[in-house]
Amino acid sequence: MKQTFLLQEVIDDLVNTDKSLSAPLMKLNYFGKLIKNQELVEYTNSELNGYKEQKENIPSYRRAIGTLYIDMQMYIHRHSGELPVSMIDEPYRSSLRYVYVREGIAAVEKLARESESNSGGQIETALPMEMLHILQGPARKLYRSDARVDVIGARLSGNANIVVEIPNAIRTKLLDFVMSIAEKFGYNVEIETFNKRAEINNQTIINQMNNTINNSGDGNIINTGNENQIENNVTLYKNDLARFQSELEKQGIDKVDIEEISEIIAVEEPNIGDNRLGEKSNSWISKIINKSLNGVGKIATGISANILATLIKQYYGMP
Template identity: 50%
Template sequence: MDNTNNFILQEVINDLVDSKTSLISPLMKLNYFGRLIKNQELIDFTSKEIKGYSSRDDFPEYRMASQRLIANVRGFMIEQDMEVPISMLEEPFDIGLQKMYVFDGIETIEKMAKEMLEDRSKNEIYRPIPMEMLPPIQTVIEKIVRTNSKIYIQHAKTVSNSHIFLEIQSHIRTKLLELVMEIGEKFGYNILIESFKLNSLENNQIINNIMNTTINNSGDGNILNTGDNNNISNSSKIIKNDVESLKTELRKYDIEEQDIIEIAEIVQEENLDENNNLGEKSRNWILKILDKSMQGIGKISTAVSANLLATAIKGYYGIEF
């Protein structure tokens, strides 16, 4: 930035299009811009993304991910982990455990994403369930487990896909770029602050309207899907056991042909597990594609997400969502 007399949007754009630049930089610059023009909505949004969210009030849906409930049970001559249907829990647990909320600031999210990419064993996030929540889970277990002996729950945890840390970054980077480009088209890419303030009320309302159509309009509310503002949808037309239909779907995302051939070979030799989860090779392939997307390698669509790729691959196995 030159000084308090003008704000250069191009510097923010340069940060956003460089996938190696931390999101803290464009967020801080836009927070500074919000303070210069006294736009509280822009200040609040950037501050929360920088420092993290303190509550679920006005919590953005792109920071939520679906999660599963796993309980460790023990009985006569048996001890094992089992998945418990969250929908069978009594209120408010049936709703409260459906989603994982990522409250952390952007630097922590970037750190978690980096650790996940460096260590493939960190593909999932585990969060322990407090002891006081075990009794209602025990009730559900007694309904779904048929045995002559008593089974007791020892402990439980929720499990979420750690790809959400990549997805949050991708969402914020894409939406911020859209926001800044819209502001630039309206006010120019070198905004004169004093000139802006001459009609501050109207100009800030214009920026708020732009934010409502870019930042706040997050699509279908599932960060592991693509949202309704992108060109890619989750309604794939993949035929069970048809490799060519899978390849056709993946080509829509601009994934490189050699990577498409690789996953085509993987799905023909690797099966889903008993819980319809993807095998290790398929999961590693998804990680590789997301890593390429984050680094700007190739022409992979920015709308590509972990869930989108997993849905496409599971479509080959005949699993519909």
């Protein structure tokens, strides 16, 4: 009996925003094991169970720009304040640039639900005691006192909204990835046939992962499909609403959906520092991709979440 993996089931899980991302990640983890693709297995394992490895391997959508706060002892007095990371020498400066969210997707989704009512909250990572000595010199330069200034504690703080944005980022990146491999191998992958050319086929999947999941430059336009009309050299001017709407129209986006996103970008502020769109913009992108998958309207077959996100970012003037 032939073993077949149904990519359509994964797609159905991804476009249903009410479902946890644990299910499609587990299915892709199983798929990775069936085809012996270690890169896919490691990625899905990390998203399911959390990132234990070096910070360099944590995806960019799991990090927020950090602000360093220190607690100081000045004789009998204590004081807390911000310490600019720019005052710290390398290589420590680079390691303190971001707050990383290492938790598995179930914990992230739980945190996202809890933080919806606290949009101005912060996430913090305490610095270990053995790192405090590198902060002593910069702290004494910035906070002058008649008494000796000793740093007795430190924490790196970031905007808690990142935990709301992480599931959206994973969902759109995985959807682009699954759609690209479905286009290459079909929605029903026969494992026996796939494994006959496993080395070549797996390299194709690794390349697609690098282009859609691991690509930190997610503002780049990715062209897929013969009917895709967006070219790499298309550039929208910041706040050029007419051009923005025209490009969406070329992609077959319905007028009602164009009006909806136009209203969203008029009031929603993106996270410029972290190069992330707002929650409503991401939800709109998921809805359009869902329509495309279900054949609703005249949306171009080559449309992708990356293309839609890029157009919106270009309107905002984001890199």
